[in-house]
Every structure is written in C-alpha cells, then in structure tokens.
Amino acid sequence: MKIERFTEGTSLKRSVDSGTADQRKAVQDIIDEVRKSGDGAVAYYTEKFDGVKLKQFAVSMKEIEGAVDELSEYERSIIEEAAANIRSFHEKQLKNSWISTDETGTMLGQKLTALDAVGVYVPGGTAAYPSSVLMNVIPAKVAGVERIVMVSPPGKDGKLSKSVMAAAKIAGVTEIYQIGGAQAVAALAYGTDTIEKVDKIVGPGNIYVALAKREVFGDVAIDMIAGPSEIAVLADETAIAKEVAADLLSQAEHDARACSVLITTEASLAHEVAKEVEKQLTSLPRREIAEASIRDYGKIIVCEDMNQAIMAVNTLAPEHLEIITKDPLEVMAQVRHAGAIFLGRYSTEPVGDYFAGPNHVLPTNGTARFSSPLNVDDFQKKSSIIMYSQTAFKKNAEKIATFARLEGLEAHARAVESRGK
Structure with a gap:
C-alpha cells in the first residue's frame, strides 16, 4: 500500500462514476x-443480459418456503437472530405523529404515513447477498410499509x-420477481401487466442499476446512488497491524474500485500494516479483486497527531470508519462525517455488515x-397539519x-x- 504524509492537499475522494455516454x-x-x-x-432484456428465458417472473410461495427449509437449522437461526437485531435497532428509530394546540385553539402538527409500496433490488447472478435483503426490507417493515416487492436477477439456471x-421470507417479503438490471428498475418504477408499480426503490446494484435509479428518480423515490464500498481505519499505537490489515482487505475484496484507507499517527504501524496487507x-x-482495489484506491496516511488524523477522516467522510485508539469514544466525539462508526478492537466492520x-x-x-444510513424515516412521509382558530385568524x-x-x-x-x- 502507498504510504504518504498528510497534507492539506491530500486527495482522499474518488471521482463519481456517472457511467459512460453509451451506458447512459x-x-x-x-x-x-x-x-x-x-x-x-x-x-x-432478461434473456439478452442474463441468458435466461423466463416463463414467468414471479417466484412461487412454495419455492420461497422451500428455500428456508433447505437452510441448516444453524444457518436459519443465524439469519433469524440477525433479523431480530436489525428489527430491534430500527424500532428505536420510529417516530410518532404529533399535534399541539395553543391558547387560541389553533392546532398544528405532523402526520407520519408509511409509503404504500417499496421495491427492493438485491444483486444476484454469481453473487448472493442475504444481508442486503434484511437491511433493506426490515426498516420498511418497521415503518409500516404494506407491500414490499423484491427483484433480483436469476442465475444461469x-x-x-x-x-x-x-x-x-424471514424478513417478511411475499412478492418476489426473478428479474434484474435496468429493466427491473423500470418495471418497479412504471409497472407492467405482471408487476404493479411502487413508490420507492432501494438497494444496491451495478452501474446499470445505479444509472436506472437516477433516471427514474422523480417518478419514484430512491434511497441513494451508492458507489463502491469504503473503509477508513483511524488507528494509534494500540492497534494491531494484522487486524488492521484484515479490516482493510474486508472492503477491498468487495470491488476493484473499493477504497481502503488507514489513517494513523504511527509511522511504524503504517509500515507494519503495509507488509501485512501484502502477506x-x-x-x-x-x-485479484482485492489486489486491484489496494493498488488503485488503497492508501496509508501518516499524520502528525490525532487532531490532524481526525481532520483527515472528516475530509474523507468515509462510508465505514473504524476507530482503534486508546479512547475511541473521545475521538468519536470529534468526528463529524462518517456513515457508520465502529469503536474499538472488537467492532470490526463485518460485525455491522x-x-x-x-x-x-x-x-x-x-x-x-x-x-x-438507510433508516425507518426513508420509508415514511410527513404531512403537516394546520387548523387555524378564528381567534388566530382575526389576529393575523x-x-x-x-x-x-x-x-x-x-x-x-x-x-x-x-x-x-
């Protein structure tokens, strides 16, 4: 990994991939x-891009239930426990509608309403991401969304x-279609004879999925245009090089364009981590994927002190931030920009994944x-309530x-x- 000293001109951001003109x-x-x-x-388009000629798009409930039965008891218990943890966290995010009345009798308030229908895109093909299903579906269920539609591209079979x-099935989806790509995003956004349109589309995908979400935004809501994964590890002399290296590689293996950065106050740790990454x-x-990621987007930045290191973190505004220092809570208080913050040696990023x-x-x-981060608020909308009293009206x-x-x-x-x- 490249090792450099931090300067105010240090470039930490990557360019946004907006696709080529041909892709758009x-x-x-x-x-x-x-x-x-x-x-x-x-x-x-499913036959053209996925090589599959489908007789029907919908996955039967029998097939969905059969998939659960094929899991080992241990695997199923793990997914169920993860789902319970995710549900418990997101239930704490729930807000209530509210109304206040003043002395004139004027009533003001806010009404929260769950979206009617949400489409969840789950990457497929050669990859399988059950965690992505849980993370996108469960907050929508907690928010009260009644119809959650999942789409995912089929494998060669x-x-x-x-x-x-x-x-x-464990997360609560009952409507699944084995389609993917830009065509699946379009079907969710505008509807077909088989698939009823939704109000919002969430979930990650390749560049074509990302561009399609950008294209349909405005006709439906979307969560975000997500880029390749990122991790920044902020570490002092207490960090262990082999663990830091493992954490950096946990993101590098995602994508050749993933970004893994160590920000440290210790030059000796920087060199140890660089050796461990190669090993x-x-x-x-x-x-092959991780090597390309580390070569093109990996970096180790050595800072003069912790204040400068925190400045580097806030400049990067990383997706994932691990703080492995003597007092991670004290350091965290000064961090302004990060998607998720992992504190201490045992909070390795996959714990959150x-x-x-x-x-x-x-x-x-x-x-x-x-x-x-994606949360319950993303699946609810707010309506303002105004009931002006005669007294307030005459006054104003x-x-x-x-x-x-x-x-x-x-x-x-x-x-x-x-x-x-």
Whole structure:
C-alpha cells in the first residue's frame, strides 16, 4: 500500500462514476422500452443480459418456503437472530405523529404515513447477498410499509439464490420477481401487466442499476446512488497491524474500485500494516479483486497527531470508519462525517455488515457529509397539519395579506380578506 504524509492537499475522494455516454444511452433505451412494452421488454432484456428465458417472473410461495427449509437449522437461526437485531435497532428509530394546540385553539402538527409500496433490488447472478435483503426490507417493515416487492436477477439456471429467498421470507417479503438490471428498475418504477408499480426503490446494484435509479428518480423515490464500498481505519499505537490489515482487505475484496484507507499517527504501524496487507493478499480467494482495489484506491496516511488524523477522516467522510485508539469514544466525539462508526478492537466492520443491527446501507464517496444510513424515516412521509382558530385568524389576517402582497400575489391576499377580519 502507498504510504504518504498528510497534507492539506491530500486527495482522499474518488471521482463519481456517472457511467459512460453509451451506458447512459443504453439505460434510457431500456427504460423507454419497458414503459412502452412492459412484460415483453422485461423478458427480452432478461434473456439478452442474463441468458435466461423466463416463463414467468414471479417466484412461487412454495419455492420461497422451500428455500428456508433447505437452510441448516444453524444457518436459519443465524439469519433469524440477525433479523431480530436489525428489527430491534430500527424500532428505536420510529417516530410518532404529533399535534399541539395553543391558547387560541389553533392546532398544528405532523402526520407520519408509511409509503404504500417499496421495491427492493438485491444483486444476484454469481453473487448472493442475504444481508442486503434484511437491511433493506426490515426498516420498511418497521415503518409500516404494506407491500414490499423484491427483484433480483436469476442465475444461469433461471433461479434465485436460496439464501436470498430464505432471507426474504424471514424478513417478511411475499412478492418476489426473478428479474434484474435496468429493466427491473423500470418495471418497479412504471409497472407492467405482471408487476404493479411502487413508490420507492432501494438497494444496491451495478452501474446499470445505479444509472436506472437516477433516471427514474422523480417518478419514484430512491434511497441513494451508492458507489463502491469504503473503509477508513483511524488507528494509534494500540492497534494491531494484522487486524488492521484484515479490516482493510474486508472492503477491498468487495470491488476493484473499493477504497481502503488507514489513517494513523504511527509511522511504524503504517509500515507494519503495509507488509501485512501484502502477506494476507496471497491467500485471499478474491485476491485479484482485492489486489486491484489496494493498488488503485488503497492508501496509508501518516499524520502528525490525532487532531490532524481526525481532520483527515472528516475530509474523507468515509462510508465505514473504524476507530482503534486508546479512547475511541473521545475521538468519536470529534468526528463529524462518517456513515457508520465502529469503536474499538472488537467492532470490526463485518460485525455491522451482518449482525449488530444498524443498517449497512450507507452513504459513499463523501456523501456522509450530508446524508445518513438507510433508516425507518426513508420509508415514511410527513404531512403537516394546520387548523387555524378564528381567534388566530382575526389576529393575523392583515399580516398574512400584507405578506402576500409583498410577493405580488393579490389572489392570496384576497383569499384571506374574503373571510373578513
């Protein structure tokens, strides 16, 4: 890994992948075709891109339940316990509608309503991510969403991953379609004869899925445009090099464009970790991917002191931040920008990916400066409640009409004055 000293000009952000002109054009064409031809277009693109000729898109409840039965008792118990942890965490995020009344009798408030329908995209094909199912479905269920639709591309055998279907069943999904790519996003956004449209689309995918989500935004809501995974480890002399190296590689194996950064106050630790990364790479099954990630996006930054190290973290605004220091709580208090913060030696990032409970759908590429992990609020909308009393109206009518005329909106002013003073 490259080792460098921190300077104010140190570049930590990667460029945003907005796709090529050809990719954007291809996605627009797919969406237009799905809007025009519905199921026929979805079937055509599924055969073209996934090599599968589907007789039907929907996965039967028998097949979903069978996937759960194929898990070992231990595997099922792990998924169920992880689901319970995730549910418990997100239940603490729930907010209530509220109303307040003042002495005039005016009533103001806020009404929270769950979205009617949410589409969850789960990557498929050669990969299987049951954890992604739990993290996207459970907060929607906690929020009160009644209809949750899952889509995922089929494997070459025309089937979905058993573990993904099992996780969907455990999380509470009852509607699953074995389709993926931009065509699945378009089907969720605009509907077909088989698939009823949804109000919001969440979940990760490849560049075509990301571009499709960006394209349909406005017609439906989306969670975020997620980039490749990131981890920053902020460490002092108490950190153990082999553990830090393992944590950096845990993200590097995700994607050749994943970003793994060690920020440390200790030059000796920097060199030890660099050696450990090279050593551990040799035995990784996904060595080629992790090696490319470390080569192109891996970095070790040595800082003069902890204040400078924290400045580096806040500049990066990483998706995942591990703090392995003498007093991680004290350091955390000074961190302003991070998607998820892991404190101490035993809070390795995979603990959050799979089991602890907080959501692993996190802002990437510096967007933690202004956005948050996926949460219950993402599946609810808020309506304002206004019930003005006669007393308050008489007291404020003239002020409201005057304000309207300041903006040149005479009809607004007359709407107030039509009710008398």
